Amino acid sequence: xxxxxxxxxxxxxxxxxxxxxxxxxxxxxxxxxxxxxxxxxxxxxxxxxxxxxxxxxxxxxxxxxxxxxxxxxxxxxxxxxxxxxxxxxxxxxxxxxxxxxxxxxxxxxxxxxxxxxxxxxxxxxxxxxxxxxxxxxxxxxxxxxxxxxxxxxxxxxxxxxxxxxxxxxxxxxxxxxxxxxxxxxxxxxxxxxxxxxxxxxxxxxxxxxxxxxxxxxxxxxxxxxxxxxxxxxxxxxxxxxxxxxxxxxxxxxxxxxxxxxxxxxxxxxxxxxxxxxxxxxxxxxxxxxxxxxxxxxxxxxxxxxxxxxxxxxxxxxxxxxxxxxxxxxxxxxxxxxxxxxxxxxxxxxxxxxxxxxxxxxxxxxxxxxxxxxxxxxxxxxxxxxxxxxxxxxxxxxxxxxxxxxxxxxxxxxxxxxxxxxxxxxxxxxxxxxxxxxxxxxxxxxxxxxxxxxxxxxxxxxxxxxxxxxxxxxxxxxxxxxxxxxxxxxxxxxxxxxxxxxxxxxxxxxxxxxxxxxxxxxxxxxxxxx
Numbered sequence: 001x002x003x004x005x006x007x008x009x010x011x012x013x014x015x016x017x018x019x020x021x022x023x024x025x026x027x028x029x030x031x032x033x034x035x036x037x038x039x040x041x042x043x044x045x046x047x048x049x050x051x052x053x054x055x056x057x058x059x060x061x062x063x064x065x066x067x068x069x070x071x072x073x074x075x076x077x078x079x080x081x082x083x084x085x086x087x088x089x090x091x092x093x094x095x096x097x098x099x100x101x102x103x104x105x106x107x108x109x110x111x112x113x114x115x116x117x118x119x120x121x122x123x124x125x126x127x128x129x130x131x132x133x134x135x136x137x138x139x140x141x142x143x144x145x146x147x148x149x150x151x152x153x154x155x156x157x158x159x160x161x162x163x164x165x166x167x168x169x170x171x172x173x174x175x176x177x178x179x180x181x182x183x184x185x186x187x188x189x190x191x192x193x194x195x196x197x198x199x200x201x202x203x204x205x206x207x208x209x210x211x212x213x214x215x216x217x218x219x220x221x222x223x224x225x226x227x228x229x230x231x232x233x234x235x236x237x238x239x240x241x242x243x244x245x246x247x248x249x250x251x252x253x254x255x256x257x258x259x260x261x262x263x264x265x266x267x268x269x270x271x272x273x274x275x276x277x278x279x280x281x282x283x284x285x286x287x288x289x290x291x292x293x294x295x296x297x298x299x300x301x302x303x304x305x306x307x308x309x310x311x312x313x314x315x316x317x318x319x320x321x322x323x324x325x326x327x328x329x330x331x332x333x334x335x336x337x338x339x340x341x342x343x344x345x346x347x348x349x350x351x352x353x354x355x356x357x358x359x360x361x362x363x364x365x366x367x368x369x370x371x372x373x374x375x376x377x378x379x380x381x382x383x384x385x386x387x388x389x390x391x392x393x394x395x396x397x398x399x400x401x402x403x404x405x406x407x408x409x410x411x412x413x414x415x416x417x418x419x420x421x422x423x424x425x426x427x428x429x430x431x432x433x434x435x436x437x438x439x440x441x442x443x444x445x446x447x448x449x450x451x452x453x454x455x456x457x458x459x460x461x462x463x464x465x466x467x468x469x470x471x472x473x474x475x476x477x478x479x480x481x482x483x484x485x486x487x488x489x490x491x492x493x494x495x496x497x498x499x500x501x502x503x504x505x506x507x508x509x510x511x512x513x514x515x516x517x518x519x520x521x522x523x524x525x526x527x528x529x
Contacts, residue, residue, distance in 0.1 A: 026147055033147075033159070035201035036140045039103050041163045042194045043136045045109075045128065047075065048171030049187050052424040053179040060184065063119035074123045075130035076427065077234040081227050083420035084277040086473055089218075090142070094211035094298025095412055099139045100203045105132035107195035113188040117277025140413035143206070145403070145411060154400060155342030161395030162338040166331040168305060173324040180321075184311050212409060219276035221268050226277065229261030233424070237431040244437070281406065281414050289511035290402025291418045296360065296508065297394060298422045299429035300501040303494075304365070304387070305330075306430055307437065311491050312380065315373060315484055326380045333388035334395075341396050350397035354509045357397070358502045360390035365499035369492045373484060401509070404516040433494055440490030441483070448482050 026032040050057070050071055057071060058064065080205055080441075090100050109129035137160075144156040178186045236254040243251050269275040282288045305327070312323040315478035365389040406414045 008503050009386045011057055024147070024206075024209045026209075028132040028146065028205060031201055032205040033144065033156070035198045036144055037159055037163060038098075039138055039198035039202070039446075040140045040160060041167050042191050043106065043133045043166035044163060045171050045174070046133065046191065046236075047079075048168045049175040050075075050126075051175065053175050053184045053187055055324050056179050056184050057276060057360070058119070058120070059481065061117070061119045061122065062403070070119075070123045071126050073125040073235065073238040075133075076238065076423075078127045078130030079134050080230050080234050080420065080423055081167045082131045082232075083138070083416050083423060084226065085223075086135040086138045086416025087278050087410075088216060088276045089138065090412040091214045091216050094141055094213050095139050095146075095207050096203070096209055096211060098135055099143060100199045102134075102136050102139070102198040103202075105196050106136065107192050107199075110188045110191035114185040135416065138419055139397075139405075141415045143202070143414035146209075147206070147409075151346070154346035154396065155339070157399050157403075158338045158342030158345070161341075161399055161465070162334050162392075164395055165334045165391050169328055169331045172410050173321065173328060176321050176324060179337035215393050217274045219269075219272055221409070222265060222272065225261045225268065229258050229265050230424075232258035232261065234427060237427045241435050241438070265295040265497070268391060277417065278410070278413050279417075280350060280418055284405040284414075286405040286512045286516070287402050287414055287418070289508055290398055290404075291502055291510035292511075293354070293505050294398050294402060294418060295421050295425040296501060297361075297398065297505045299425035300365075300498045300505075301361070301394075301431045302426040303433040304368075305497055307433060307494065308368075308380070308384070309345040310434075314376075315487055315491070322377075324325050326377055327384055329381045329385035330388045330391060332385060339387075341392060345393075345396055346400070346516075349514065350401055351514075353393055354397040354401070355401065355506050357393035358506050359388045359507075361387055362499040362502035364390065365502060367497065369496040370480070371488070371492065371495075373488055382410060394421065398509070400516050401512045403513070404512075433461040437490050437494055441487040442485035443487045445483055448486055 068185060088097075106129060108124055109132060112125035113122060113129060116125055118396065141157070141160055145153050147167060148156045175187050178184075178190070232254045236251055239254075240251060246252055246255065265277075266279065269277050269279045282291075302427070309323040309327050312318040312326055317327065364383050367383050367386075402418055403411060403414060
């Protein structure tokens, strides 16, 4: 079916033939790939790079710790709203133009973040940064797939999978190092040369690439309910732990608003002739199965990435930078194995590869479920390294599966939608696991202390010995020991549950049906509706 005519800006409409982007290939494939990968790395990195710098930022800008968390929340909310709009923006502006504009806007937003002299301005700049970052990853994925021949697309997807894994791990370490050695502003300023390089290279290399543009009608009801529903849900997830969840009227109101808005959004989008978010993509079996697997697996993976550094600092007394070093080995094998996975994975049944990956990730979770307070740095790093094997073999197969039965012109929209629900899954996981860890720690603290008799002479003698003759000091020391043990038991229970989650994901993967090779075509330039 022939593609729609291009109607961008004031150009004269011109027909764009259907096909695999007319076989378009950039003059320098390696340079184009580098530009796309750097842009994606920069965008994913900024989801975590500010986390460890929040105390410094709040101190310098004269804000409270609670106000500082909005540096993270504002980015996450705007990003979550923008992601599902990717399909609409691609249809309206084209993939290349959207990538170039979004990357340059990200540079400007990063500059504004670094120049902010108040917490309010920084939060606004971060909200802008999060919104323009939304389409960057999905469009990068669509562009990469379109410029590689079908037999090499596995390598392109594997490269993006590596970026998805390594960037969030590198974020806190890089952010901590920059903040300690320079100043927090530079965690944003470093984006400027990277973004300018990426947009310039990709814009020049892909100039002349066929684009299929439309002028879709703006779905105002869909847009309004999306912003309201997702915004309220993301704020609810970010504030839930601090506000004691549904014991807080604020959280109850946010929950009701989010539920009603998202219910209207789903019904409207499924019945509207020209929806702003194409939920009908879930009609594709592999997209549905792959997205379900990605959401659950990424939520569990995200929980590991969140809990391990927190546990190292709270329970084992590591500094932020050493917690980062102990966690970092998880990124080693994905970096080393990416070329091999990209080259050889498409030649095998990707469901078996994903199954093996999830078994490895489940095994490492069960190993952590047996950790105690005496575990050393080497053991923690060793388990992180082993989990990296599972991570290296998980992202690329699942991404390939979920994109495999989409039409070429649906890839950017599908990637945006899958990334959106994956991001929400990560937000749910972050809130629920930290809440569950706190709750289980409190419960186990109560269970451990109920067996200690305050007036038992043997107990009093032991407590006095702990305090070196001071009963009160000994009691405080004993309570701290019990708290540590209670938190450790809670940590172990959560990792046992995460191990089970990774095994459950295997079932989702096997709902998908081969073949898993991408359809001929790339991005918006091919195919018809």
